[in-house]
Every structure is written in C-alpha cells, then in structure tokens.
Amino acid sequence: MENHGIFARFMSKKIIFLLAFVCCLSPLIDPPMALLLGIVLALTMGNPFEAYNQKAISFLLKLSVIGLGFGMQLHSALEAGKEGFYITLFSIVITMTAGILLAKWLKVEDKTGYLIASGTAICGGSAIAAVSPIIQANEKQISVALGTVFLLNAVALITFPVVGNWVQMTQHQFGLWCAVAIHDTSSVVGAAVKYGEEALQTATTVKLERALWIIPLSVFTLLISKGKRKMIALPYFIVFFIIAMVIRAYVPAYISTYEWIAYAAKRGLTATLFLIGSGLSLANIKAVGIKPLQHAVLLWIMVSIVSAIAIVILA
Numbered sequence: 459m460e461n462h463g464i465f466a467r468f469m470s471k472k473i474i475f476l477l478a479f480v481c482c483l484s485p486l487i488d489p490p491m492a493l494l495l496g497i498v499l500a501l502t503m504g505n506p507f508e509a510y511n512q513k514a515i516s517f518l519l520k521l522s523v524i525g526l527g528f529g530m531q532l533h534s535a536l537e538a539g540k541e542g543f544y545i546t547l548f549s550i551v552i553t554m555t556a557g558i559l560l561a562k563w564l565k566v567e568d569k570t571g572y573l574i575a576s577g578t579a580i581c582g583g584s585a586i587a588a589v590s591p592i593i594q595a596n597e598k599q600i601s602v603a604l605g606t607v608f609l610l611n612a613v614a615l616i617t618f619p620v621v622g623n624w625v626q627m628t629q630h631q632f633g634l635w636c637a638v639a640i641h642d643t644s645s646v647v648g649a650a651v652k653y654g655e656e657a658l659q660t661a662t663t664v665k666l667e668r669a670l671w672i673i674p675l676s677v678f679t680l681l682i683s684k685g686k687r688k689m690i691a692l693p694y695f696i697v698f699f700i701i702a703m704v705i706r707a708y709v710p711a712y713i714s715t716y717e718w719i720a721y722a723a724k725r726g727l728t729a730t731l732f733l734i735g736s737g738l739s740l741a742n743i744k745a746v747g748i749k750p751l752q753h754a755v756l757l758w759i760m761v762s763i764v765s766a767i768a769i770v771i772l773a
Contacts, residue, residue, distance in 0.1 A: 471506045475499060475736070482732040483725050489648030490616050492728045496735020497612070505736045515733045519644055520695040522726035523666065526647070527702025529720025530659055542634060542664030549638045549765055550671055553579035557757050566753045569595045573603035574754050576679075578761060581669040582607045582641030588672045592679045602747060606754035608738065611645040614762075615731070618649040627770065629653055633660025634769050637668060639762040644730045651724055666696045 478499060482492040505511055554575050561571025573595060576585045583604055590600045618640065622632040632653045640646045643665055650661035706716050 471503050474503065475506055479729060479732060482729040485725075487728060487732075489651060489728050489731050492732040493612055493615055493645075493648070493735040496732040497738050498735075500736045500738045504739075508737070511733055511737050515730055515737070518726055518730045518733065522723040522730060523643060523647075523662070524695055524698045524702055525719050525723025525726065526658075526662055527699040528706050528716040529723070530663065530703045530706065532703045532707035534659055542637060542660075542667055545634060545638055545765070545769070546664065546668045546671065549761065550579045550668075550675075552764070553757065553761050554675075556760060557753075560757055561753055564749050564753050564756075566749050567599065569593050570599045570602050570750055571753060572679075573599060574606055574750060575757065576675060577603055577607045577641055578754065578757050580671050580675060581643060581665070582611065582645075584642070584669060585672055585675065588676050589679050592676060593683050602750050606751055607641045608734065609751075610754060610758050611640065611642050612735070614640045614758075615645045615648050619652045621766075622653060625766070625770065627766075629656035630660050631769050633657040634664060635762075635766055636661040637664035638765045638769070639758075640665075641758075642734075643669065644727055644734060647724075647727050648731050651727075666699055669696060 478495055481487050482495065487495065499505070507514070557575025557578055558571065560566075561568070561575065564571075566574075572593060573586050573590060576589045577583065579585070586600065586603050586607065589595075590603075595603075618632075618636060622635065627635065633650050633656065636646045636650045636653075636657070637660070640649060643662075646661050646665045647658065650657040706713070
C-alpha cells in the first residue's frame, strides 16, 4: 500500500507538470508567468522530469529560435544586425575585462569568475557550456556560474520591460538593450515580446549575432588556457534561423504559414522559460554562494546601466 501511495503521488506530479507545460504553450500564459510557474512547481513539488529537463530546454529553444526566423523581415534584421555589431563588440570587450577584474577584487575563484564573465558577456548558459570544457572547469564551478545566470535571467525578464517603459525607450532601443544586457536567448525574447514586434525582431537578431561570438571567445580561451585542447561548439541553429528569414523574404507565397510558424515559436519559447524555471531547486540556489552572486550581480548591473545609457543616447 505504501509503495502504491508513493507511485500515485509521483504520477500526480507528472500530470500536474504536464498540464502546466501545456498551459504555457497556450496564449493563457505570458513569458514571465511561465518562468514563475516553473519556479513555483520546482520549489513546491520538484520536477518529475528533471533527468530530461536540460535536453528538452536545449532542443525546444533551438527549434523555437529557428521558427522565429519565419516571422522576421530580412532587410530590417540586416539593418539591426549591422547596428548591433559595434554595440555587441564593445559590450563584450568591456564585460569580459570588467568581469575578470571584478572576480579578482572579490576573490572569486578564477574559473568560476571567468565562466560568469563569459556568460554575462555573450549568451549565458551557452557561453558557459562552450568555455567550461576548455578551461577544464569542474561540476561545482559550472553549476555556480549557471545558477547565477539563471537567477539574473529571471530578474531581467520581469524588470526590463518595466524599466524600458519607465525611461520611455523606443521598441528599437529596448530590443538592443535586451540583446546586450540579458544573458540567455529565451529571456531576451521573453522580455522583448512583451514590448512589441519591432523590439522582438531587433532583440532576436542582435542576440543571435551576439551568440556567434562564442566562437572567437572559445578560440581566445583556448589560446590562453593551459588545459587540453577541446572542440569548439558551433551554434548551428543560428544558420537555420537565417535560412528561415531568407525563405520568408524570397518565397512570399506562404506568408500566412510563416506567421503561424512564428507564432508557434513564440509559444515554444514561453514553454522553454517554464522548463528553465522548473530546473531551479533550493540546492542550486544554495550552491551559488555569496561571492559569486555578488560578482554576477555587480557585473550585470554595470552592463545594464552602461548599455542602457549608451543606447538611449546613440540609438
């Protein structure tokens, strides 16, 4: 009887989790709500699919980003990418430099500090995943870096639209700001989609352009690292995102189909944020520690403020 009760509770958790996931695929739940729903379920009943969570996030995120390409205007995306190139380059150099110096000042362990700086400078978890094997970071160092990035993504998703409206950013300015100052692609899109279509297009294009800097960062890390040589992971899904934009631009006969694909992609990204939230646990929060969290927060605040001021003045 006791085993039967345990099994029933486990199955009920699975059913609740799946129902919540399906709700996040519907228009009933917006991106911040999806993230918060995932966090609430993680902290109250746990994630019954924890073993599959990271793979599901990676797959759904990449598939959704490709789908977003069908909703993008190629010419506008090229213009946004051209403008975003210099802002991105400047922000990456400044963030990496400040992040490494700040880690030394706060006496954060070297590899953890480098991973946090990399995740803040480029694209959160993806950059950390690319760089960690090159510097031979251990599981604790990776978990701490990912934990800090996750917490700040959650804060940014909720606060950025509020701040953007408060300082009266245009949609274009807000899209640039999201792409430069928010860590992960899912949170960038989640924040921008609430601000408007132009903000979404600018944010997605510049963010994916920023993600390509994983390659030069990995090469740089490889050159300065004393560890073993590792293969550099290439973000191939960005190529398919570009192909989707080209198809929309040059095969316009199916425009209504492209709009449906883009809409489904936005719902997919909302569901991705739910899965990201459901990956949070008290153990992950405790594992972060005070100094790495101070490092990540101070670096992120600096990047957010400096980039916001620069974008409002120049963009």
